[in-house]
Amino acid sequence: MTKITLEQWRMFVATAQQGSFLQAAEKLGKTQSAISHAIRKMEETLGQELFAIEGRRARLTTVGEMIYPRARELIGHAAQIERLCVSFDPEAEGEISIAVDVIFPMQLLHRALEEYEKLYPHFSVRVWETTLSGASEILEDGRAVIGIAGQLPPGTVMEPLLKVSFLCVAVADHPLHREGDLTHAMLKEHRQIVLSDSGRRNLSSGWLGARKRWTVGHLATSVALVRAGQGYAWLPEHSIGADIAAGTIRPLRLHSGGRRTVQLHLGYTEIGQNLRQALDLLGVFRDTVADHAPLATQAGFDVPPAAVAG
Structure with missing residues (x-):
């Protein structure tokens, strides 16, 4: 006390x-x-x-x-x-839309939505799952008023939310693990699994380099293909924690730059209706990350094997 x-x-x-x-x-x-x-x-x-x-x-x-x-x-x-x-009005009704980059830990998203439902049990939340410029595009055209992404449009009121660590990985028996210290030139000879931009800008993460690429639209698909031995990929560490702990997926031994970090921001654009509820949703995400973000790097916070986007 x-x-x-x-x-x-x-x-x-x-x-x-x-x-x-x-x-x-x-x-x-x-x-x-x-x-x-x-x-x-x-x-x-x-x-x-x-x-x-x-x-x-x-x-x-x-x-x-x-x-x-x-x-x-x-x-x-x-x-x-x-x-x-x-x-506060727990009986309020309506809908809020939020654009969330797929690299944001899914368990944190689940926890935030569960906590928000306790505040507003009659309120609906529309979640747009995005990659790269997708969140910016959705906020710019008004489909959402809140965004969680590495890139948000100019004029967005935003704050740093969470750093996501990426590892360059492949399944344990992938030939690249037998090559010793790898250069980017050596990686180009093998298939890379790449996430596409959900926005119309068709941005690149800047981490491309392989001549052979399979481009997919969702993180879960990328993880599943790496698990199946179909290629290597840069994946959020939280999405493969259990795989790394079990030894089924291993980080590649790059000569340099084997770990990269993306800063995710939480932001909002001009909010018209449901201002109180939107601000509370921002607060719920802020508190959820503050309370649970350390867990997002543990083995239990990963993409389940069956979670493959259709």
Whole structure:
């Protein structure tokens, strides 16, 4: 249990912003003695001085400066919770569309949708599964207002969400594993399994190079073909965790660049209807990734063998 109350944190933040106990008291509608007493109790609890008193001014100490941004964030989160409770309507109905790149871990998507259903059991969510420029295209033409992808259109309000690690892999008995350190020239002699762009821009991931390629439209198909020994591919590490643990799929020994990373962003465009529900969906994805993202690299978070796109 925390020993410092939210009200004490409010007084700390107000004092830091106003620069004096008197002005903080006026801002919060309290007495100066109440503010100074609260700050003194905080300092006793923490065992640290938070303010240096210089005449009538209260200046943050080094410790105070360190915790001030976190205290502001705490107060902001509390205010958000209050606003959510005031505007929250669990009986709301409607639909929100979201474009999600297929490299986003499926289990995180499942968890987020399950949590969102607890908030809005009568609300529908349309998920567009995309690759490369697909999410940008869907947000640009208005089919979705929220996107999770490495590329989102200009003007999107976005934030970093999750880094996805890719490995260049092949089935354990693939001939490439007998070649030692591999160069990109050596890879070109073998079939590569490639994900196509779901958008009309026909973008390339930039990781192509093989003369022989099988191009597929979904990550699950790519994983299935690699499992079947039909070629090598750059695959998200989370999608083949169980295979690597079992030794059925192995990373190729590239001379350089055997691991690559894609930064996925969470973003939204102009939201018209269902603003409250859309913002809550953003929050659910943000919290789900924060709470469960470490699991996405474990063996249990993979594409099941039977999950092949039709």
